Every structure is written in C-alpha cells, then in structure tokens.
Amino acid sequence: DDITEQKRAVEAIVQVRRDWENIFQAIGHPTIILDAQHNILSANRATIKAAGAGSSEELIGRKCYEVFHNAGESPEGCPLAKMLTSAKLEANEIEIEALGGVFLVSCTPVFDEKGNIQKIIHIATDITERKRAEETLWESEKKYRKLVELTRTGFLILDHRGTVIDANNEYVRLTGHHTLAEIVGRSVIEWTAEYEKEKNARAVEECVRVGYVNNLEIDYVDGQGRITPIEINAFVEGQGETLRIISLCRDITERKRVETAMNLRMKLMEFAATHSLEEFLQKTLDDIDALTDSPIGFYHFVNPDQKTVLLQAWSTRTIKEFCTAKGDGMHYGIDQAGVWVDCVHQRRPVIHNDYRSLPHRKGLPEGHADIIRELVVPIIREDKIVAILGIGNKPADYTEKDVEFVSFLADVAWEITKHKQAEETLRESEKKYRLIVETANEGIRVMDDRLIVTYINQKIADMLGYAKEEMIGRKWTDFLFQEDIPDFNKKLEIRRQGISGQYERRLMRKDGSTVWTLVSATPIMNKEGQLTATFAMHTDITERKRAEEEIRKLNEELEQRVIERTAQLEAANKELEAFSYSVSHDLRAPLRAIDGFTEILLREYGTKLNEEAKKICSIITYNAKKMGQLIDELLKLSRFGRAEMHIFPIDMKFLINSVYLELTTPEIRQQIDFHLGDVCNASGDSILIRQVWMNLISNAIKFSSHRERSVISITSREEDDRVVFCVKDNGAGFNMKYADNLFKVFQRLHSEKEFEGTGVGLAIVQRIVQRHGGEVWAEGEVDKGATFCFSLPK
Numbered sequence: 001d002d003i004t005e006q007k008r009a010v011e012a013i014v015q016v017r018r019d020w021e022n023i024f025q026a027i028g029h030p031t032i033i034l035d036a037q038h039n040i041l042s043a044n045r046a047t048i049k050a051a052g053a054g055s056s057e058e059l060i061g062r063k064c065y066e067v068f069h070n071a072g073e074s075p076e077g078c079p080l081a082k083m084l085t086s087a088k089l090e091a092n093e094i095e096i097e098a099l100g101g102v103f104l105v106s107c108t109p110v111f112d113e114k115g116n117i118q119k120i121i122h123i124a125t126d127i128t129e130r131k132r133a134e135e136t137l138w139e140s141e142k143k144y145r146k147l148v149e150l151t152r153t154g155f156l157i158l159d160h161r162g163t164v165i166d167a168n169n170e171y172v173r174l175t176g177h178h179t180l181a182e183i184v185g186r187s188v189i190e191w192t193a194e195y196e197k198e199k200n201a202r203a204v205e206e207c208v209r210v211g212y213v214n215n216l217e218i219d220y221v222d223g224q225g226r227i228t229p230i231e232i233n234a235f236v237e238g239q240g241e242t243l244r245i246i247s248l249c250r251d252i253t254e255r256k257r258v259e260t261a262m263n264l265r266m267k268l269m270e271f272a273a274t275h276s277l278e279e280f281l282q283k284t285l286d287d288i289d290a291l292t293d294s295p296i297g298f299y300h301f302v303n304p305d306q307k308t309v310l311l312q313a314w315s316t317r318t319i320k321e322f323c324t325a326k327g328d329g330m331h332y333g334i335d336q337a338g339v340w341v342d343c344v345h346q347r348r349p350v351i352h353n354d355y356r357s358l359p360h361r362k363g364l365p366e367g368h369a370d371i372i373r374e375l376v377v378p379i380i381r382e383d384k385i386v387a388i389l390g391i392g393n394k395p396a397d398y399t400e401k402d403v404e405f406v407s408f409l410a411d412v413a414w415e416i417t418k419h420k421q422a423e424e425t426l427r428e429s430e431k432k433y434r435l436i437v438e439t440a441n442e443g444i445r446v447m448d449d450r451l452i453v454t455y456i457n458q459k460i461a462d463m464l465g466y467a468k469e470e471m472i473g474r475k476w477t478d479f480l481f482q483e484d485i486p487d488f489n490k491k492l493e494i495r496r497q498g499i500s501g502q503y504e505r506r507l508m509r510k511d512g513s514t515v516w517t518l519v520s521a522t523p524i525m526n527k528e529g530q531l532t533a534t535f536a537m538h539t540d541i542t543e544r545k546r547a548e549e550e551i552r553k554l555n556e557e558l559e560q561r562v563i564e565r566t567a568q569l570e571a572a573n574k575e576l577e578a579f580s581y582s583v584s585h586d587l588r589a590p591l592r593a594i595d596g597f598t599e600i601l602l603r604e605y606g607t608k609l610n611e612e613a614k615k616i617c618s619i620i621t622y623n624a625k626k627m628g629q630l631i632d633e634l635l636k637l638s639r640f641g642r643a644e645m646h647i648f649p650i651d652m653k654f655l656i657n658s659v660y661l662e663l664t665t666p667e668i669r670q671q672i673d674f675h676l677g678d679v680c681n682a683s684g685d686s687i688l689i690r691q692v693w694m695n696l697i698s699n700a701i702k703f704s705s706h707r708e709r710s711v712i713s714i715t716s717r718e719e720d721d722r723v724v725f726c727v728k729d730n731g732a733g734f735n736m737k738y739a740d741n742l743f744k745v746f747q748r749l750h751s752e753k754e755f756e757g758t759g760v761g762l763a764i765v766q767r768i769v770q771r772h773g774g775e776v777w778a779e780g781e782v783d784k785g786a787t788f789c790f791s792l793p794k
Helices: 002-026 045-051 064-069 079-086 128-150 169-174 194-210 253-274 277-292 316-322 339-346 400-439 458-464 482-496 542-608 611-642 652-663 686-703 736-741 761-771
Strands: 031-034 040-043 090-096 101-111 117-126 154-159 164-167 212-221 227-237 244-251 296-302 308-314 331-333 350-352 374-381 384-392 443-448 453-456 501-508 514-525 531-540 648-650 672-676 682-684 710-719 722-729 776-780 786-793
Touching (some): 079 090, 154 169, 227 253, 253 277, 277 296, 277 308, 277 316, 277 384, 339 350, 443 458, 458 501, 458 531, 482 531, 542 611, 652 686, 686 710
Antiparallel strands (some): 296 384, 443 453, 443 531, 648 682, 722 786, 776 786
16 A cells, blocks of 8 residues: 555656646746756747757756857846845846847746755746837837927827816817816816717727727817817726826818818719719709808819800809809800909919909899809819819808819819710710711621620621621621631631731621622730630622632633734744844845945946946945945844843943943044943843943944044932933934934934934844833933933842
8 A cells, every 4th residue: 555655646746747847848938947057957948949949958058148148157137146145036137149139037946955046947038029118118208298299189188087187289279279278177078069979978988998099080169169070099008096098189170171072072973974064063063062161153164275264054052042144155255254264364273252352353244143252263284274163152261271172173073074075975986986887888797705796787787698686696607608617717816816817708698609708807805915806897809709700711811812922923033033034135135236236337337437427336335335234233123122131240330341442442532531430230131231331332422523522421320129320421412302213213313424323223222221121211402412321120
C-alpha cells in the first residue's frame, strides 16, 4: 500500500509539472526562467518566436543580457538586479533591442527550502504601442488648447449627464451663442431642435454606456430659429462621477447642401428620362425654387451670336402667381433686356438684393409681378454663354452659398438639356437613317456572332424572294449554297479579327435560283475585341455576272479572231518583205540604167548637146539619185518598224557624244556651240535609240547651219513614270500651225533649195519612240529655232 501511495504521489507530481509546463508555454508574452547568475534555464514559445530562435535549446545556458541586449552585463534599469537585492517582485519599463520594442519587464523570485533565490521568472510584456500612444498624447496635449481654439471643428466636453463643462469658440458659434459662459453648466439638449431632442438624449446615454458615438447627425437651432445640421463624433474618458464625454462637432450645412444637390441631380436625371425637355426644365426650376425659397424661377437659352435670348421655361409658381406675360419660344435682344441679363454682360453670377434701387433697371412687361430681389447665373461652355438661370423674391438676401448651389444645378440642367437635345437629334437621325436603310438600293443585313439574322431591310428580302419575318431569326447560312459555306467560314474568321472585307457571294433565292451579290462586310466588336455582330451590304450583280459571262465568251471568240488575224498579218508581213525586196531590186535597176545612160550621153555626146540639153541631163541624174535615196529611206522606215527590240539600260550621255562626233568633223565642230549636261539614263534598244539621236542631232546641225554660229543644247528631265529628252537649236525653226506634219513621211516645211533631205527622218524617230512606248513632239518659231522632245518609260 505504501508503494502504491508513493507511486500515485510521483504521478501526481509528474502531472503537476506537465500542467505547469503547458501553462508556461501558453503564456502569450515572452517568458523565461533564469538562475541567480542570469543564465536562461527555460524559454516559452513566445520568447523563441520573438527572439527569432529555432528552438529553446538555442537560448538555454546563455546570459539573458547577451541574448536580449547584446551586452556583457545587465543594462541600466533592468529589474533583475534590483530583485536579487530586494528578494521580491520587481518591474520596470525597458527597451529590449532583440525583441524590437519597449517592454514592461517583471522579475519574480522563486525560493528553495532555505529561503534562497533558486530561480527567477522573467516576463516581458510588449508596451511599445502604448508608449508611442502616450508620447503622442503628451505631444498632442501640449498643442491641445491652441489647436482646439484654432480649429473649425467644434470641441465639447460634457459630463455623464450631458452638461457642458468646456468648449471651444467654434462650438459656441454652432449653438448660436456668443461666449462660453452662456453655455457652460447647461445641457446640450437645450439648443437641439425640438424634433431631435429625444434622439440627442439617447445618444448621450449610449455614449456613456458603450464608450463612443460615431457620425451622429443632429440639428441645432439658435435663438432666431435658424437650423444648423451638426455631425457629432464622441468618446468617453474616465468612469463614474469623473466620466467625461469628449465630442467633436462639425457644421455639415454645406455637405447637406451638396447632398441635397446631388440627390436632386439624380432625381432630375430620372425625371428627364421619362419627360419632355419643357417638363424637365420646369421641374428643375420648381425644385430650385423650393430649396432656395424663391417663388420666381426662369431658364433661358442664349443664342450662339451672344446677342439674343430664347425665352424657354419658367417655374410653376412663376407662371401661376407672378407672371402672365407671354414669351416662351420668343427671341429677345440682350441689348433690350433688363438687369436680369447683367450676368451675360459681366459673364458671372449676379445678385440684386435691392432690385428697386438699381439705376439701370427697365420697366417690367405687362402681367409681370413686382421684383424684390433676384439671383441670375450664366452657364458657360467653350467661352460662350449658352443659357441663364434666374431665381427671385427670396424672403432673405441671396448669398454666395445660393450662388454655388444654383450654379451647380444650372450646370446640371444644361448637361441634361444637352443630353435630351442629343437624344432627340439621335432619334431623328435614327429615323432618317432607318428610312435610308429601308429604301436603299442595296440589301442590308446584320447577323450576330452565332450567325443568326437580327436585321434585314426590305431590299434584301425582295432580292431573295422572302418576307422579312421569314428571314429574321434564321441562320444566314440557310441562304447560302452548301458548297459556298467553307469559303463563308474562312471569311467569317477574318471578320473575327476585326477586318472588313469586300467579295462576291452568290445567294439562294426562296425558289432555289441564284442571285449574285457584291458583299461589303464590316465586323462589330466589343471592348474585349470580340466579334458581336457583322453588318453587310449586298449589291445585286446578277446582271453584271451575266454580262461578264457573255463578255468572256466574246473575248474567247475575239482571241480566236486575233490568232487568225495575227497569222494573216504575219503572212502579209512576209509578202511585204518580199515586196520591199522586189521594189528595192526592181526600182533600183531602172534608176541605175537612167543614171548610167545619162552619164554616157553627157560623156559621149556632150559636145553635140546644147546647154539646155546638158541641163536636162543633169536634172535627170540628180532626180535618179534622189529617187534612190527615197527608196533607201522608205526601206529603212519599214525595217525600223519591224525590227525585233532588245531592251537594256543605255548610257545616254555616252551615246549622244558618240553620235555627235560621228556626224561632225573638227572643222564643223568649230562652228557649233554644243551643250550637253548631265542627262538621265533610260532603257531601250540601243541601236534604235542611236538612230533617234542620229536623226535629231543631224537635223539640228542642218537647220542651224545658216547661222553665223550654231547653238545646240541637249537636256533631260524626269516626269512621274517617264524620262523626257530634248534637242534645242537656234536654226530656221518652223510655224507651229504645221507642227502636225513634221512627223509624216515626205512632209517637209522647208524647200529642197533651203535644206536638203527626204522628209522621212522624223517619221523614223516617231516610229522608234512609239515602239518604245513613248511620245514625240516639237515646238518652234520661224527664224527662232526649234526644240524636239521625246519620252521613254522609266
């Protein structure tokens, strides 16, 4: 039994130790067990966490001041040293660097059987925030009185019954009194509006009970009956008889006015949505009149010329009680109006609190009530006055607060007015464009992202032979041929990328026949860039497609005819070449005979011929040679017109220089001022282009040869898609009236006696240039020279 009892006692001790350890670990503040030499014997979880250690083993056996103060001895103010001397609980506030704050440290001794200190329980309670708050409070208390008196917020101290103990000047003003002495010792309920007294009394009780009151709105009333809305935030200090209620009281008159204005704005917007512009403006004036206690109200538009006013709207009371004069919709000259347009002249709100004393006032129209005072504000947009809003006959004077309030609502009214006008314009526009769409000559359809037809006009319904109701709600692919759907899907993917497109599409009529259309499709995307619908216009091109098919067939027939005609022309060209050869051979033989026999006649029988006969023989010889030259030139013209071309880039400056040197001798060049600058290069057949330069330069030399000194200039310039070359001389020139004959075969503007030639050279130039895709032209004036130009494609 003794052994059993002893075992139970041991188990009880073990359990007690276990319970104590659990309690030790559960303490939320850093707690350690020390010996008398400052060595850490044990540390709870809060200590391990605060010290940033991984386990208690990292701390056990170390000096507490090493771990927590990074020092070689206990810091000044540490309660442990004092406790070792006094042998009783000691506590002190001390900063612990390792734990990052200010702590209330308590050291409790644990004694052994002999009364010696065996262990010390060291608990550190974090009071960092409290210390900061105390410091802040201390600083704030020094500034308290000064700030309290300077602030625009009412400051009030009450006792637990709601009696005034102290207050600042602002609070005294809020109550309608003049000095603090007038309200100290009195209950705040006294200057609370009658309908708010019970509410305020309950608020005082609640503040005492729960310790605070937030955002309490109470109306105060002064001796003259003026209401001032107040917002109160209060909290409690102390308890029992020493309890004090600290209150901050703020005048929220302006906020209430703004809230009222904003609420009115929302109500007006809702009203405008279901009423006409005239009804909306009258409602606006009625509300402003009610809020400002003004029985008169008007709202007029100012025309863009800033010279006339469009009389628009009046409040209900104005019409019923104050003014029976007609005028809505009338244009009124500003220069003829009374003092109510001073706001237009001065471009700012105007208050007339003593209307009768105004020296520049004009008489009121018949049926208009007497005016005592008025407030009129302009609405300005983009530096122009667009409207004016006026109110009048308030019992008290108008103030700047009224100006702010009325100006705000006047602006609101204008914005809603513009919105209403825009809506009306949009409705008219929609009506107009719907009419345009419905009467358009193109079929118009809209389908959503699921390909469902959501809108069609009458044209496309007629085009496909359906009633509109039969098409709306169906998939657009129902009106396509099955084999065209893959191509439709490809184009739909392009629309999903936000890209418009135009293409041809055949559609299936209700009777199964085909309608060809030219489609212009435009995607409609949402903010996320996703396709929501497709708008498309269909132009009926069935007749055009039918005509294109006929043209295609005609083109095929024409191509066959061209092939046949080309073959005929090739045969004819071969015959022409044979003919040219024959002409060259057959004509030259008689000419040689004529020329030869004439020479024999002159040589053998010259002594027997008189001078006239000799002259005739010379003429025969000259003309035979001339005829030979003409035949050569004609053959050359024919050859240049048929020769195969080989197009390559040409160094024009080099080519021109070589031609000029070939055509002239050093002696001739002494008589010519030849000017060749930097000319452009071009592409062409170098042999044929050489012939062009040969003919043009030789003409320039020939036709300026009668001048004392020839001047020849060659230039070039680039024009869009071509290069232009010009040869200018100071020669005989020509009459522009005959310019069209210059490039015709055998057409000459000068006689053989003046200048020799065959009349074929310029025709060759034209034939070569035209074969290159260019043009030839000339300008000149008799005896003042000529300029010949030709162009080649770039």
